[in-house]
Amino acid sequence: MTGFHEVQFPPDISDEASGGPGYSTTVVTTVSGHELRNANWAAARGNWAAARGNWNVAHGLKRRDQAAALIAFFRARKGRAYGFRFKDWTDYQAFAQALGLGDGANKIFQLVRRYASGGEIETRIIAKPVTTGTVKIYRDGVEAVTGWTLNTATGLVTFTTAPGSGVQVMADFDFDVPVRFDSDQMDITIESYQLGSWGQIQVAEIRP
Numbered sequence: 001m002t003g004f005h006e007v008q009f010p011p012d013i014s015d016e017a018s019g020g021p022g023y024s025t026t027v028v029t030t031v032s033g034h035e036l037r038n039a040n041w042a043a044a045r046g047n048w049a050a051a052r053g054n055w056n057v058a059h060g061l062k063r064r065d066q067a068a069a070l071i072a073f074f075r076a077r078k079g080r081a082y083g084f085r086f087k088d089w090t091d092y093q094a095f096a097q098a099l100g101l102g103d104g105a106n107k108i109f110q111l112v113r114r115y116a117s118g119g120e121i122e123t124r125i126i127a128k129p130v131t132t133g134t135v136k137i138y139r140d141g142v143e144a145v146t147g148w149t150l151n152t153a154t155g156l157v158t159f160t161t162a163p164g165s166g167v168q169v170m171a172d173f174d175f176d177v178p179v180r181f182d183s184d185q186m187d188i189t190i191e192s193y194q195l196g197s198w199g200q201i202q203v204a205e206i207r208p
Contacts, residue, residue: 019055053205079184085176102163111155127208134174
């Protein structure tokens, strides 16, 4: 059974999470001491971002009411069975992101987040935008207040009329990360009347 619930992990617990993006790299050392490195996930995904995030959110569990909310959330997701939204407080906003050029025919554009460093650019699909006033769409730098809709479950922007040939489509937005619990077993301790703890609360990013 696989599925996804469009509900956000409690942000007052996730705001002290530790973790971030990770990769899968095979390193082979030759007899001469040189290394051969293969980015396994990059080969499978072409130019799209190959990283998968992992976080431990146990640090944010400080009160009894948070423990109760976490137990309910874990039960509702049935452990690892259902994915959910997660706010990565270190990386949840994007501005002036280029979605593509219009051709007069294409009406659909995918929200993406681009990371640039040293001449390299990694492109990440954003499938879980946050729409509470955060999403803005631009045509050639001018905000398009109307004339488009957004699918919050996929991150697809659909224009009523296709942007003209050569028109640069850009976007600002906040976003969540699609994740799941990395365990089917809860191991939580109520240390006192007000405080609960769970040694490791691992959540793992899933592919959109």
